Amino acid sequence: MINRVVLVGRLTRDPELRYTPSGVAVATFTLAVNRQFNNAQGERDADFINIVAWRQLAELCANYLKKGSQAGLEGRLQTRSYDNKEGKRVFVTEVVADNVQFLSPAGERREGSGSGGGYSNPPAGRRQDDFMNNDPFANDSRTVDISDDDLPF
Template sequence: MNSCKFIGRITRDLEFRVTPSGTELVSFDIAVQRSFKNNDGEYESDFIRCVAFKKTADFINNYAKKGYVMAVDGEMRNNNYEDNNGVKHYGMQLIINNVDTTVLFLNKKNNQDSEVSTAGYDYGTTKQSQGQNTSPAVSTASNPFANGGPLTDDDLDDLPF
């Protein structure tokens, strides 16, 4: 079974593009801190190449940016290719199936100057393991997270769940 979960910080600007066939694609790297210290008493990190397609790519492009912490799950795949000079390149990349929106939107509270907007977007990330979309559509009017501030008692009455 090929299933991976990572929590890490985005280390470079997102690269969003549309393929010739019209499929949205976003690629970026996340730094995942190891759970143990090295001989110098410091934590090291692994850098994971991530790629997302379609609605997940669109969602990430709209709500994430360099420096944000993300929790993602997906499948590791070989990314081997030969360049124009005949040099073979070997690597792995995570094909993202799901983004944990709870972790992603914690960044908004910590970055009040964020240019990322949540206005009118269908939080359409899917739970691939369940085979269905489990996230409801949320509009700006009913989104207590839109202002990025702490929840109040009035906000709790407006939650969509």
């Protein structure tokens, strides 16, 4: 089965960062994604899609994104339901983000955002720092030994 979502849009509000009782960070925000066609009035409509990010990715989104920031993300579609205060069943559809790219220029992001870039939740058992700070090709002038058998084409 495949459940992958790729979106590019702008945040409609600042991300809301909260923590679960066990201390896990969760950020929620809405992404406005323009449609590819014009409506009857000749204007472009947009879809407003709820996004959820967890753990360090949630903290990064809360620290570096703000209302109006452009972001690209990859994740999975999730539906859930709960009973509201009136006892009525409410269904929610949202995208759980696995990878977020900060697409706005650094000056348009929150202060202290640094160079930005993309961040994702690391695979189980790996730390986020392993992916953000350990570029295997950074400042390396060595040649890469690849034979023709290693190439996929």
